[in-house]
Amino acid sequence: MSEVAEAPVLMPAKRRGAQLAMLAFAVVIVMGAYANVGLALDGAIPSGMLTYGLGLGGFMLAAYLVLAKFAPWADPLILPLVTVVNGLGLVMIYRLEAAGARGASATNQLIMTGAGVVLFAITLIVLRDHRTLQRLTYTAGFAGLFLLISPLIPGLGKSVNGATIWIGFGPAIIQPAELAKIALVIFFAGYLVAKRDVLALAGRRLLFIDLPRARDLGPVLITWAVSLGVLVLQKDLGSSLLLFGTFIVMLYIATQRTSWVLIGILLFVGGAFLAGQIFDHVHARIEVWLDPGNPEFFDRELGGSAQLMQGLFAMGAGGILGTGLGQGHPYLIPLSFSDFIFPATGEELGLTGLMALLMVYALIVQRGLRTALAARDPYSKLLAGGLSFILAWQVFIIVGGVTNLIPLTGLVTPFMSQGGSALLANWILIALLVRMSDSARRPPPQAIQNEGMTQVFQR
Amino acid sequence: MSELTLLLIRLAFLAVLWFFVIAAVGVIRTDLFGSRTAPAGPRKGIKPTNPAAKPKNKKGEPRQLVVTGGPLQGTTINLTETPITIGRANDATLVVTDDYASSRHARLFPQDGQWIVEDLGSTNGTYLDRSKVTRPTPVPLGVPIRVGKTVIELRK
Numbered sequence: 001m002s003e004v005a006e007a008p009v010l011m012p013a014k015r016r017g018a019q020l021a022m023l024a025f026a027v028v029i030v031m032g033a034y035a036n037v038g039l040a041l042d043g044a045i046p047s048g049m050l051t052y053g054l055g056l057g058g059f060m061l062a063a064y065l066v067l068a069k070f071a072p073w074a075d076p077l078i079l080p081l082v083t084v085v086n087g088l089g090l091v092m093i094y095r096l097e098a099a100g101a102r103g104a105s106a107t108n109q110l111i112m113t114g115a116g117v118v119l120f121a122i123t124l125i126v127l128r129d130h131r132t133l134q135r136l137t138y139t140a141g142f143a144g145l146f147l148l149i150s151p152l153i154p155g156l157g158k159s160v161n162g163a164t165i166w167i168g169f170g171p172a173i174i175q176p177a178e179l180a181k182i183a184l185v186i187f188f189a190g191y192l193v194a195k196r197d198v199l200a201l202a203g204r205r206l207l208f209i210d211l212p213r214a215r216d217l218g219p220v221l222i223t224w225a226v227s228l229g230v231l232v233l234q235k236d237l238g239s240s241l242l243l244f245g246t247f248i249v250m251l252y253i254a255t256q257r258t259s260w261v262l263i264g265i266l267l268f269v270g271g272a273f274l275a276g277q278i279f280d281h282v283h284a285r286i287e288v289w290l291d292p293g294n295p296e297f298f299d300r301e302l303g304g305s306a307q308l309m310q311g312l313f314a315m316g317a318g319g320i321l322g323t324g325l326g327q328g329h330p331y332l333i334p335l336s337f338s339d340f341i342f343p344a345t346g347e348e349l350g351l352t353g354l355m356a357l358l359m360v361y362a363l364i365v366q367r368g369l370r371t372a373l374a375a376r377d378p379y380s381k382l383l384a385g386g387l388s389f390i391l392a393w394q395v396f397i398i399v400g401g402v403t404n405l406i407p408l409t410g411l412v413t414p415f416m417s418q419g420g421s422a423l424l425a426n427w428i429l430i431a432l433l434v435r436m437s438d439s440a441r442r443p444p445p446q447a448i449q450n451e452g453m454t455q456v457f458q459r
Numbered sequence: 460m461s462e463l464t465l466l467l468i469r470l471a472f473l474a475v476l477w478f479f480v481i482a483a484v485g486v487i488r489t490d491l492f493g494s495r496t497a498p499a500g501p502r503k504g505i506k507p508t509n510p511a512a513k514p515k516n517k518k519g520e521p522r523q524l525v526v527t528g529g530p531l532q533g534t535t536i537n538l539t540e541t542p543i544t545i546g547r548a549n550d551a552t553l554v555v556t557d558d559y560a561s562s563r564h565a566r567l568f569p570q571d572g573q574w575i576v577e578d579l580g581s582t583n584g585t586y587l588d589r590s591k592v593t594r595p596t597p598v599p600l601g602v603p604i605r606v607g608k609t610v611i612e613l614r615k
Binding site: 018029032033080081084196327363376 | 475479480531539
């Protein structure tokens with residue numbers, strides 16, 4: 001390898017070949033999964049395999065071509081990794097639909113994947129430099145806040161399964177909180193870059209931690225109030241936890257101050273505890289979390305533990321190696337195609353498969369954090385760090401919820417769960433990460449004359 | 460479809476899934492374990508033995524600029540023939556957000572196989588190790604350069 005080391009320009013390679021190979025590998029895995037489902041259910045390769053497999057392959061090829069043209073230096077792994085989770089989600093939904101789970105529709109999800117790839121392409125083509133987002137800091141903040149509270153507007157909001165988190169225009173309903181989270185991360189990044197110094201430096205030392213000044217607590221308290229408002233008014237525990245956790249972590253990334261994390265945890269635990277005392281739906285969740293096996297809770301009208309227990313039974317039935325795709329009974333879990341797709345996958349792929357899935361998520365997050373490390377300006381660092389953290393945090397909240405590690409909250413598993421809004425929002429998020437990794441890995445422009453005096457500036 | 464076939468398909472699928480994860484890790488191996496160049500040897504700077512032979516002997520040349528202190532800690536920039544500018548301006552190679560740095564604070568450029576640091580008339584000055592940089596000065600490997608709150612050094 002010494003020849004390579006002798007190369008005068010040592011730059012991160014584009015690795016387009018590796019990306020294409022990994023992408024093809026990902027599509028092959030998904031098609032293999034389809035074939036496996038068909039063989040187990042009907043004893044024959046399903047006729048839908050070519051439609052779904054080639055459909056997914058076609059979408060991903062299109063995404064790859066856009067990426068190669070408009071973000072040639074982007075990280076080679078992000079797209080293949082996303083393809084695998086998105087594809088396996090499609091297979092699981094297809095399998096549940098075939099088994100007759102009500103509401104599961106693989107065709108819809110495939111169409112939404114296509115729409116997601118289109119949004120991915122549009123984001124990459126329109127947004128040539130992610131730093132233009134910094135100018136939209138407060139616009140993004142207001143847009144995010146508006147989207148978050150829009151389900152509460154009378155006539156627009158829709159209540160589904162007890163949570164008021166949907167808005168509807170005729171037949172189409174969307175979940176605005178999914179888009180709000182991206183807008184809010186953009187806002188947090190822009191805001192914290194401007195205000196990080198005062199939040200990081202001012203304060204006094206008490207015992208062993210640096211406490212911030214009381215008047216600098218404003219932003220934390222406002223975010224806390226908003227997220228508690230979401231929890232109480234919309235009965236949406238997941239978005240509330242997602243929003244507040246992301247803000248605290250971005251605050252920590254910006255200031256490197258542990259006291260913010262402590263303050264955040266104390267505020268949230270305190271708030272959630274109070275909410276648990278006062279509001280029934282929060283209280284029911286906590287009861288179920290502490291004692292899911294209690295027969296009293298199983299069939300309870302409000303917040304019963306039946307769904308959680310079915311998920312735990314499913315994962316138990318799967319064991320280490322799983323029952324095999326198409327050979328378990330994951331359709332017995334209520335909502336097995338959306339919130340509970342993770343235990344459904346766990347039944348059929350077992351612990352081994354779930355660990356592989358979690359590794360894939362971990363790798364996507366690692367690529368995002370790597371982008372944050374490689375970025376050359378603080379705004380990109382915060383934005384990339386925040387976006388990858390929100391993905392990781394979302395996976396943690398839902399996987400922790402269905403495995404009963406933390407109280408169950410309704411959140412989608414990114415890219416796997418059926419649901420258009422979440423899929424579209426996550427594809428936009430990935431496009432932003434790809435855009436940032438492109439600019440972080442792009443080599444600086446070469447000088448025309450190599451005299452040490454000529455400089456080429458990049459705008 | 461017999462039980463045995465399905466069992467084999469199931470195990471094969473899990474194996475392939477894990478193979479994908481391992482292949483993905485293989486692609487980013489350099490990220491996890493560092494580049495395959497030898498770990499930094501003696502840190503005492505390079506001996507300027509024979510200046511004429513320098514351009515051919517790439518072994519002692521720095522390959523990376525590493526930020527070792529300040530808000531951008533952990534950032535690395537691979538060195539090429541291109542000069543590197545440091546400052547608050549958005550077009551700088553390393554953009555620092557720091558009240559103690561000027562918009563065009565300092566510049567690093569290669570000359571005869573050495574990297575030279577030059578202060579661009581900054582308000583608070585650029586420091587090479589302990590001494591203020593007043594004129595273009597060669598930078599040895601591993602010696603900290605201080606720009607405001609940011610500390611950078613060159614590494615192999």
